[in-house]
Amino acid sequence: MPLKVGIKYCGGCNPTYHREDVEKAIRSEFKNAIFYYLSEKDLHCLEMPGVLVLINGCKKGCVSSVRWEENCESESIRIFRIDEKAELEDLISELREILTENSC
Amino acid sequence: MMNGKEYIESLRKYNPTIYFMGKKIESAVDEPMFFPHIHAAAMTYELAFDPRYEDVMTAESHLTGEKINRFTHIHQSVDDLVKKVRMMRLLGQKTATCFQRCVGFDALNALYITTYNIDKKHNTEYHQNFLEFLKHVQKNDLMCVGSMTDVKGDRSLRPHQQKDPDLYVHVVERREDGIVVRGAKAHQTGAVNSHEVIVMPTRALGPEDKEYAVSFAVPIDAEGLINIFSRQTNDTRRLDGDIDCGNAKYGIVGGETLMIFDDVFVPWERVFMCGEYDFAGELVETFATFHRQNYGGCKVGVADVLIGATALLAEYNGVAKASHIVDKLTEMIHLAETCWCCSLACSYEGYKTPSGAYVPNPMLANITKLNVTRFPYEWSRLAQDIAGGFVITTPSEKDLRNPETRKLIEKYMKGVEGIAVEDRLRMFRLVENLSVGAQLPESMHGAGSPQAQKIMIWRRGNVEMKKELAKIIAGIKKDEHFIKLTGVDEEEFFKKMR
Ligand SMILES: Cc1cc2nc3c(=O)[nH]c(=O)nc-3n(C[C@H](O)[C@H](O)[C@H](O)COP(=O)(O)OP(=O)(O)OC[C@H]3O[C@@H](n4cnc5c(N)ncnc54)[C@H](O)[C@@H]3O)c2cc1C
Numbered sequence: 001m002p003l004k005v006g007i008k009y010c011g012g013c014n015p016t017y018h019r020e021d022v023e024k025a026i027r028s029e030f031k032n033a034i035f036y037y038l039s040e041k042d043l044h045c046l047e048m049p050g051v052l053v054l055i056n057g058c059k060k061g062c063v064s065s066v067r068w069e070e071n072c073e074s075e076s077i078r079i080f081r082i083d084e085k086a087e088l089e090d091l092i093s094e095l096r097e098i099l100t101e102n103s104c
Numbered sequence: 105m106m107n108g109k110e111y112i113e114s115l116r117k118y119n120p121t122i123y124f125m126g127k128k129i130e131s132a133v134d135e136p137m138f139f140p141h142i143h144a145a146a147m148t149y150e151l152a153f154d155p156r157y158e159d160v161m162t163a164e165s166h167l168t169g170e171k172i173n174r175f176t177h178i179h180q181s182v183d184d185l186v187k188k189v190r191m192m193r194l195l196g197q198k199t200a201t202c203f204q205r206c207v208g209f210d211a212l213n214a215l216y217i218t219t220y221n222i223d224k225k226h227n228t229e230y231h232q233n234f235l236e237f238l239k240h241v242q243k244n245d246l247m248c249v250g251s252m253t254d255v256k257g258d259r260s261l262r263p264h265q266q267k268d269p270d271l272y273v274h275v276v277e278r279r280e281d282g283i284v285v286r287g288a289k290a291h292q293t294g295a296v297n298s299h300e301v302i303v304m305p306t307r308a309l310g311p312e313d314k315e316y317a318v319s320f321a322v323p324i325d326a327e328g329l330i331n332i333f334s335r336q337t338n339d340t341r342r343l344d345g346d347i348d349c350g351n352a353k354y355g356i357v358g359g360e361t362l363m364i365f366d367d368v369f370v371p372w373e374r375v376f377m378c379g380e381y382d383f384a385g386e387l388v389e390t391f392a393t394f395h396r397q398n399y400g401g402c403k404v405g406v407a408d409v410l411i412g413a414t415a416l417l418a419e420y421n422g423v424a425k426a427s428h429i430v431d432k433l434t435e436m437i438h439l440a441e442t443c444w445c446c447s448l449a450c451s452y453e454g455y456k457t458p459s460g461a462y463v464p465n466p467m468l469a470n471i472t473k474l475n476v477t478r479f480p481y482e483w484s485r486l487a488q489d490i491a492g493g494f495v496i497t498t499p500s501e502k503d504l505r506n507p508e509t510r511k512l513i514e515k516y517m518k519g520v521e522g523i524a525v526e527d528r529l530r531m532f533r534l535v536e537n538l539s540v541g542a543q544l545p546e547s548m549h550g551a552g553s554p555q556a557q558k559i560m561i562w563r564r565g566n567v568e569m570k571k572e573l574a575k576i577i578a579g580i581k582k583d584e585h586f587i588k589l590t591g592v593d594e595e596e597f598f599k600k601m602r
Binding site for chain 1: 453454455456465564566569
């Protein structure tokens with residue numbers, strides 16, 4: 001089964017980097033994954049197993065992982081958060097680990 | 105927690121080495137030249153016991169759950185950051201001067217974050233050392249000097265390049281039980297009335313400057329620690345009564361010393377960085393962010409008093425209703441509140457660090473401080489304009505008290521009917537204190553010179569991103585949204601219009 005990757009962007013008022021680069025990098029790294037976007041209204045109906053990537057434009061981190069964790073009904077969802085470009089490499093290697101676990 | 109009086113008495117337990125005006129000062133608490141500074145710092149203790157202010161003046165320790173003075177707290181939320189600047193404004197209003205305790209407070213918060221990060225990378229135990237120190241500070245409600253600025257000698261040279269290696273504080277000996285440090289720190293606010301000194305490096309450092317990458321805490325009366333108290337504008341006026349100073353109770357700026365570390369021993373458990381030069385820059389930036397956050401709080405509190413004093417002088421002089429006076433007072437308020445906006449904004453935009461502690465937004469904190477290197481000059485200019493020349497030529501209190509001259513002063517220094525001449529003189533002196541003296545260079549250099557802020561602002565300014573935005577608007581780069589708005593590519597859209 002391909003991994004499902006949900007993406008949630010912050011509002012992007014004054015990002016310190018191109019947030020889209022994160023999405024681009026993940027998409028090109030994990031070509032077989034299924035990507036979809038999430039919005040606040042999806043908070044209570046997250047049943048799809050997989051991972052959620054919260055992309056913040058700065059360290060303020062308006063899309064808070066705590067809020068999403070608290071509201072995720074499905075325990076099989078792993079949540080990752082990125083606030084600056086320097087964290088991209090770590091994010092990708094953590095995602096790679098999950099992919100190995102899921103042998104996708 | 106201690107109240108104001110208890111704080112003052114607590115200083116008696118320490119015996120710091122202090123020199124001033126060619127003398128060794130035996131007891132700082134009993135030295136009249138230090139009284140106003142001590143009173144201003146005592147206000148940070150006293151208001152914590154006042155139910156009208158305790159909400160901003162106190163916090164709950166995340167280490168012990170105890171109620172503590174906010175000046176010893178580690179920010180646990182954005183709300184804490186906001187309360188910090190509210191506390192700064194409040195204290196500025198109550199003292200109309202620097203109440204000194206923020207520097208050590210900011211050092212505590214910066215070290216909490218950086219020691220955590222150093223340990224993570226280098227497997228050291230600095231954070232634990234720091235936590236023990238922090239508990240000691242919280243439990244005993246101590247005031248700490250935040251000691252960052254080295255004397256720096258030739259500014260164009262790095263620490264190890266200086267002819268005299270002691271121009272930056274550095275480690276001269278490593279022992280089994282601790283380290284020995286030598287050097288000097290300049291402009292040490294509140295040093296003569298603090299309990300502890302927290303030392304940090306003053307700049308980013310490279311491998312050759314390893315011995316300068318040192319941070320630690322020692323009591324103010326540590327052996328080998330020498331303070332030479334600095335002179336201030338019109339300082340001896342405080343010995344001449346209570347009018348000529350303008351603010352006899354709380355003084356003017358913080359009371360600074362040249363602090364010399366003449367081979368001071370620091371036990372390992374009080375060391376928070378020793379050789380990790382790769383974290384010196386981070387510590388300086390984190391401290392600077394916290395410290396620059398403050399200035400739109402404390403200085404605006406002081407400006408509130410200045411605006412009040414200026415408005416009163418306008419009334420005493422009979423010009424309060426003139427439209428240009430109202431306009432100038434409005435401008436003063438606008439400038440002050442702009443700085444306040446900055447302090448609030450950088451606090452509200454603060455965020456959590458890996459240590460769990462919160463830090464203000466660094467860009468906005470630097471903007472705050474850069475504005476404070478400018479706006480107080482302008483609001484002071486306006487205050488002087490409105491107040492008139494007496495702001496610097498008022499007769500002395502002694503002449504007012506002298507029966508031979510009192511009558512003449514009372515006759516010729518009169519303003520509008522119904523206002524006592526002495527009140528008018530007091531107000532001129534207060535405006536002088538707040539707009540002519542040391543407050544201005546303090547706004548300029550305290551928490552770093554303007555260029556230090558400009559460097560941080562430029563680094564974080566993300567000009568590349570701004571260039572991209574400009575290219576998109578100018579039509580040099582594709583605008584991904586435009587096609588969605590119009591249904592056609594921008595080239596096609598404009599071709600049709602030609
Ligand atoms: C009232 C007051 C209270 C203070 N309280 C404290 C305190 O409690 N604790 C503490 O640690 N510090 C304190 N400071 C110190 C304050 O942070 C410094 O004054 C400030 O960082 C400027 O340093 P400086 O005074 O050595 O001036 P300098 O560094 O000499 O700056 C003078 C000018 O030279 C420029 N300059 C400096 N170095 C260079 C360089 N390498 N290249 C190009 N230009 C350069 C600066 O940008 C500035 O324009 C206080 C200062 C004041 C005035």
